[in-house]
Amino acid sequence: MTVPVEDELWQRFRSGDEQAFTAIYNAHFTTLYRYGYHIANDDELVKDTIQTLFIDLWRGRRNLSPTDSIKFYLLKAMRRQVYRAIRQQSAAFTDADAAHGLSFSPEFDFITLEVQAQQQAQLRQAIDQLSHRQREAITLLYIDGLAYPEIADMMAVQVRTVYNLVYEALEKLRKLLVQPGFWVMLMAGVVI
Template structure:
């Protein structure tokens, strides 16, 4: 969705247009669900959080900022709702994001999903195993970067980190993947990871 259409959709929603509200819901439900599931592996809790989030923004729509990136706004709000729900229900649920050693089995980006689809079953298993070895915060950072296409600054705001810390998380994640993948099996992938690493290293040297 381009910026002008997104702005118009948001303005229609704030004016009380139910169709615009429904469009926002259907467009971003999957994104919010996948992101929420990364934090806590509880499908019903995630769905409840999404419902609560949309009820909240509908009720307060007239008081919301008039010019916001919808996906960024919803992801940030979703994180707040999930952690609020976690605090209410702990210790009855398993919170993946609070345990850096607990792997969450999920693909972390569109690029990686395409790679998995194009490889044979053995390579799929090896690649997914490597991805699962990342810490949850590393996976969260590269998910927001590659899947949701947010900027480092936006990711930092969502994760309540400094921008440089996000660069470090992404760098560590890519470096770990490069080390864990067998170059003889992934000769086409390792150069891609190296290229991404070079880009992140350059950003670390010149960034904030």
């Protein structure tokens, strides 16, 4: 969305327009889910957190400030909500990642799914060896498409720190992963 369209949509939402609220929810649910899942690694917790976030937004809409980027505003709010939910939850649960497949022949589909499942498992193991901050930084950069200054603001660190976190994460992944195909998939956001 362009800035004027986002401004208008946000203003309509703040004024109580349910269609604007629905449009914001539909436009950003997937991004919020993906980001929340990378923090919590818990499908139900993330879905519940998104619902709570939007309920809170609707209830407090009249007190919300204007924003230049709805996506950035929501991601920042989502981050706070997920960490709050994690603190309230006593046990952590994990869900398996879904494999992505191509539709050619059944044999090709099977082979592709097997290879992707193996690569995803290896990449997930490598990513799990990163620090929490490194995982968060590369998720925000490569998956959610935020700029370094936005990531710095979201993580409450200096921009230089974000550069360092991303660099260190990529160096560590490079050492852990020997197949070059991982880097194409990582940059495309296919398997994280």
